[in-house]
Amino acid sequence: MGLNGLLSNLENIIFDLDGTLWDPMPMSVKAWHTSLNRFDCIKNPVSKKDIQGIMGMQHSLVGEKLFPYLSKEQQDEIMNSCFEQEVKDIKEAGGFLYPGLEKTLKALSKKYTLFIVSNCQAGYIEAFYEYHKLEHYFKDFECSGNTGKSKAMNIEMLIKRNGLTNAIYVGDTLGDYLAAEDNNLPFVFAEYGFGQVPHAPYTISQIGDLEQML
Known part of the structure; x- marks a missing residue:
């Protein structure tokens, strides 16, 4: 209309x-998997569907949604790592x-x-x-x-x-x-x-x- x-x-x-x-999905999936592989405390793999499901969510709330079984400190550490990797990958290769x-x-x-x-x-x-x-x-x-x-x-x-x-x-x-x-x-x-x-x-x-x- x-x-x-x-x-x-x-x-x-x-x-x-x-x-x-x-x-940004191809970039985000790659960046997240690169980062998440560094953490042994994550119980279940984070899928492309999981990542797509948090698109548009306020960034500070993502850790609680994806990793409710972890402490706030662990959630923040993991998410900061993922977010930093995303920014690094965007600077290197951009998105679609x-x-x-x-x-x-x-x-x-x-x-x-x-x-x-x-x-x-x-x-x-x-x-x-x-x-x-x-x-x-x-x-x-x-x-x-x-x-x-x-x-x-x-x-x-x-x-x-x-x-x-x-x-x-x-x-x-x-x-x-x-x-x-x-x-x-x-x-x-x-x-x-x-x-x-x-x-x-x-x-x-x-x-x-x-x-x-x-």
Whole structure:
């Protein structure tokens, strides 16, 4: 469904990252397995499905979900190792950008100011920028790894920091939708990502659709 008339004076677009701008799964699976092999305390192997299941989750909550039988200290140690390995691997090899991403960002950035708010760890967005050379399309970003806060709170922080009005949020999970709703932002659902948003009023089936909708 088109966004025409939804926000006729649209000025700003805030994006989620994983499942919206790129698919990090091959990189994440490799990085996690590299890191998890260092720990003897892990009872069960962590599968690709397990990793996909935590995509979009606030990064500080992942250890509790995957390793509930371990102490908080062990969870944190394991997750910090995995997160550090991810950032290292992104800097070395990047991830899978969704087809047409840079073309779309280039076109949108001529008309709107672009931002990222993600539930990833500190250093993750910077590594994404560094390897794929996309930083110049975005004005600012925020993530739970920097603030320890929820996505809704990080969106609010970014809005206040940049004095934003007339913005939308683009994401791929129900959590993204709820975070946008908490901030009274129109939400565009990237249905090609990792989550489900039943009855989303605005949906794109590929990132390039956004350019056509606005």
